[in-house]
């Protein structure tokens with residue numbers, strides 16, 4: 007039995023840290039999520055930056071006390087800005103050993119992880135449980151873990167009868183102690199969670215919190231201190247799907263036509279909420295083909311509309327993507343990427359849809375592809391995407407991913423104004439003789455005509471057409487129409503800025519990436535540069551068209567390597583040679599774009615790469631010839 | 632457009648005021664001689680002229696097929712989409728712009744086969760659309776393949792020894808769908824009946840579905856006769872709330888009484904399709920709410936300034 011109720015009241019040792027990663031896991035329904043969110047909120051209020059990832063069971067009602075039942079949160083806390091989930095977990099609070107095991111199997115825990123676990127399983131009547139509890143803890147201890155077996159449930163029952171309804175608060179109190187959180191702010195936060203409940207319930211929960219704090223104080227003789235200075239500007243915390251949805255409203259989108267698919271759906275849930283209060287509509291179509299068909303019809307008719315989906319849904323939309331390009335109808339499609347091919351890994355991240363987004367349609371279909379690198383950008387990208395779609399009469403595909411969709415980041419609260427909304431629908435008469443595709447030879451741009459505009463009656467067709475919008479099979483006209491649609495991409499390209507290099511502007515290795523890998527790559531680059539390595543990184547927000555100056559930037563480095571999350575053959579795989587090696591998606595594009603021998607390092611683990619994994623890969627590449 | 636031009640334009644429009652048939656004529660139709668689609672086009676043009684509908688207030692949406700060339704020949708706004716998906720585009724147009732009148736034209740393959748899923752669900756949405764299916768019981772544009780409505784035994788390029796499946800009774804299907812609010816059948820070779828049916832459909836609020844039995848002298852003469860004579864048997868529906876049956880029709884085919892407000896009766900009539908196609912209004916229920924009404928009812932109109940206020944309230948919820 008652990009020795010709680012110790013008499014000695016020694017001062018705890020304070021350990022100063024720049025950052026830490028803490029997990030709180032339990033069986034689904036035991037309240038870890040709620041407690042962890044409160045912990046994160048209080049940390050943010052105190053002035054820590056953070057990145058939170060939800061740990062979600064794969065089934066709706068998994069059997070309890072199994073690996074599959076693990077639910078909770080993983081929180082990276084820092085005194086500096088955080089743009090990703092970071093490395094291995096430093097502290098884990100678990101209510102049972104199977105929750106812990108699922109995190110060990112997921113290879114998420116540092117060897118010297120601090121474990122706080124409910125010790126009730128040590129004396130469970132079931133021998134198998136007693137045995138597996140001991141084995142799992144022994145294994146962790148052997149690797150170097152610092153384990154605290156604590157009577158969480160037992161203690162909870164000194165205050166309430168049903169421990170399921172309160173042990174999360176006890177655990178939260180323990181974390182409050184461990185991370186020297188301001189217990190007044192924490193208590194206020196708890197009261198606000200239960201603000202609709204009675205004073206008695208609020209008091210009980212605060213008492214549980216205090217109990218946890220005292221319990222930790224008796225058990226653990228150190229505390230972490232992560233420096234925090236309250237933020238000077240108001241900050242918001244949300245996940246990437248919420249950011250996409252809020253950004254969409256701020257961009258002036260009024261309609262969303264969708265079909266449910268993980269991990270995109272929650273963005274449309276959020277939109278349904280916002281539109282309910284802001285005058286838009288969400289149409290749940292009969293399938294993804296209909297979803298984009300309705301969105302296209304609506305945008306064609308002048309209503310700002312988007313569709314949101316993920317890989318398999320994107321595949322179904324293919325023919326409509328081509329129609330959008332052919333008819334030069336503005337449209338924004340958000341693809342929250344998950345693991346593929348086919349149903350793949352529905353809840354997990356992959357950056358596997360870059361080439362299919364670019365090339366899935368039959369024929370040449372120039373389109374814009376953008377990828378936000380963090381959650382803050384998920385918000386702002388929507389405004390830019392809408393503007394480009396309308397100004398260029400183009401299809402804009404926004405590629406986010408499951409990591410952004412479910413992670414929570416803290417970022418400065420966006421400033422709102424009516425300027426991000428589109429101008430009112432143009433209903434002015436159209437001068438006689440105006441052509442619906444009056445392409446400007448230099449830019450490919452033409453004025454968009456909206457149904458209802460007097461005098462503008464014209465046909466919009468999926469067939470090749472002349473500037474008058476008439477079906478046309480002439481060789482020269484087909485050549486011209488293709489050139490004009492392509493020209494728009496060139497026009498946009500010329501307005502883009504040269505990407506900014508992070509780290510060394512020249513040197514031994516340049517890392518190129520897109521999307522949510524920017525954060526961990528920049529951290530890896532920081533660490534390599536601290537060792538004196540000459541390394542730089544660029545992240546591409548535009549994947550189509552590419553920004554200018556890539557070849558010139560590449561020429562300043564001895565080696566160029568893409569790091570991304572889709573499959574490619576490892577160069578050091580003995581089975582792989584120059585003839586057989588399959589490159590990753592972005593590296594394929596960059597090789598053909600720049601004629602530079604761009605290498606790649608990729609993994610499809612279904613999770614983001616950690617800064618330390620990228621650090622290892624880059625070190626290895628630097629050491630090679 | 633400059634403000635000055637706008638004034639001139641309005642003056643010009645006020646002078647013209649009345650629309651003639653020519654105002655609704657688009658490109659010269661390129662259908663084959665004797666194609667039933669011509670009659671459907673002129674029926675729509677007459678309707679628009681009779682009702683003096685502003686050409687800019689109409690959007691004609693279609694899929695792909697001979698029939699789907701329709702929007703090119705009508706001088707309104709037109710969207711010639713992709714095979715099978717016309718209903719989705721049309722639904723989007725109407726949800727986005729309830730102020731526009733939306734007409735959908737499709738072929739039988741377009742609507743009942745590749746577009747089957749959208750067809751069924753669109754009937755249930757009951758968006759305010761006038762839907763015309765030009766049913767020649769064949770895939771014509773792709774040159775003579777079997778369609779869901781091709782009669783069993785018919786020889787086509789993909790069924791040279793005769794179609795093995797019994798034809799789909801599309802009328803019964805639609806009367807089995809929740810929210811079907813307007814279902815009529817007419818034929819391209821009964822112009823008077825065609826005009827009146829399309830007009831009734833146009834005036835209905837909700838999805839008004841008109842199946843037009845359409846002559847294709849090139850690929851389905853067996854159904855409708857190469858000589859122009861109609862071989863398939865049909866029966867007119869007489870109903871004071873339905874499509875008037877002129878004296879001339881009485882000489883063409885039998886006439887039976889029907890009540891288009893009675894769903895059970897309509898279902899029985901739909902079963903006649905297997906022996907003698909019923910021509911007339913099978914079912915009409917004007918009281919079913921339209922999808923756009925239901926959706927927009929919950930979405931209040933607010934100014935951009937008010938939207939910024941409400942959006943800020945949303946952001947408050949995420950603010951630390």
Ligand SMILES: Cc1ncc(C[n+]2csc(CCOP(=O)(O)OP(=O)(O)O)c2C)c(N)n1
Pocket residue numbers: 695696697698699714737738739740741742765767769770771772773778
């Ligand atoms: C996705 C796709 N599949 C197939 C086709 C080829 N296709 C064009 S029209 C058509 C069928 C036309 O038949 P129907 O819809 O009955 O129209 P009709 O020509 O008889 O008026 C087909 C299969 C296509 N355009 N797109």
Ligand code: SF4
Pocket residue numbers: 661662663664665666667668697698767771772846847848849850
């Ligand atoms: S092939 Fe048949 S349906 Fe097509 S245009 Fe000719 S007659 Fe009409």
Ligand SMILES: [Mg+2]
Pocket residue numbers: 696738739740765766767768769770771778
């Ligand atoms: Mg046909």
